[in-house]
Amino acid sequence: MHINPDYIPEPEKVNVKKGLEGVVIDTTKISKVNPESNSLIYRGYPVQDLAENCSFEEVAFLLFHGELPTYEQLQSFIKKEHGYRDVSKTILNTLKALPKETHPMDAIRTAVSLLGCEDITKSANSSADIFYDRALQLLAKIPTMVAAHYRLRQGKTVIPPRKDLSFAENFFHMCFNKIPSEKIVKAFDVSLILYAEHSFNASTFTTRVVTSTQSDIYSATVAGIGALKGSLHGGANEQVMYMMIEIDDANKAEQWMKDALVQKKKVMGFGHRVYKSGDSRVPTMKKYLQIISDVKNEQKWVQMYHSLEKVMVEKKNIYPNLDFPTGPAYYMMGFDIDFFTPIFVIARTTGWSAHIMEQNENNRLIRPLSEYIGAFQREIIPLKNRK
């Protein structure tokens, strides 16, 4: 008998923060989401300014190093990134061997895990330099792996990365064997910048939890991919497009949204845990969505966007999040819908890696508490007597 007869459970007095809402669990120098002013800064720079004035490569450098690069620093960073773009035959063969129905998020999760197996030095308990080098490798190789899976599952041959193309151009090249117009490449680059980093969101927090146990960067990234996949987080950009295709006609969008709200449906691409009066990144992405629509001469999705947004804001005061404009943006760029969240992975690898390095530099095991609400003091009935 292990029951302490004097044990009396504590009366309920703990204020449980379900979903960790409002809980500040650490400090960070990487980014700040400011819901009061609907703003977002990466290392002190407003994300809108970075999107308009910098390349994704410059922003990746900023997130990793804390400073924007000089011209020479950027050239050296780009050269290293280009040098890491190739992946092994084993990874390509594994991607080819996956079942046809494999979701691309599962494929990239598997490929990153394999990358970890191939790194015999690993990066757990390693120096900051090793962590940085592996972060750069992940940044360079993840697009190659996503694009390879994109082509392989269509029965096409893999297109190797080109070292003379920018990060965004190279991704289009590896997927489509073609680089679109400058305006489309810029819109894609902007989407990567906007997706790159967002403080302690669910997937980034996941990577920090894994890192806090002194695990390695591949394990943390695999876990981040798993957390991003869900439709309440990154997976929403795919759901937005499935929803728009289901609505089909911009003229039906208003009624569709009214019906959805009456039925108390969760509408993908709307709402946010931190922003309550609009996502800081949406105005920039909305502008580029319009640019893409004009280039493609296709206004249907933008019109649908406006109608859905209008009803949701009027009726519920809930605003679109970044996944709302990126869904139709990636669709018009020609990507298969289930590749939208892997594109988010390509961008967020920068933010994840910056947080993994920050966590590693000043680590303490992340281990919160829970309030136990199960049964107390039960006696074990022998197996043969249990009913």
Ligand SMILES: CC(=O)SCCNC(=O)CCNC(=O)[C@H](O)C(C)(C)COP(=O)(O)OP(=O)(O)OC[C@H]1O[C@@H](n2cnc3c(N)ncnc32)[C@H](O)[C@@H]1OP(=O)(O)O
């Ligand atoms: C890049 C990103 O990861 S951004 C997020 C992407 N995710 C989505 O777009 C999925 C749809 N949105 C949601 O599910 C939520 O807004 C979340 C998960 C993003 C935030 O969730 P929370 O902070 O927990 O807000 P919560 O779910 O409690 O919503 C508060 C209220 O707004 C409503 N609400 C929030 N989002 C939505 C939505 N998208 N559609 C309809 N109602 C919504 C809730 O029903 C709830 O109403 P109630 O108080 O009457 O019950």
Ligand SMILES: O=C([O-])CC(=O)C(=O)O
């Ligand atoms: O911050 C969040 O909770 C989700 C989000 O917008 C992101 O990760 O970009």
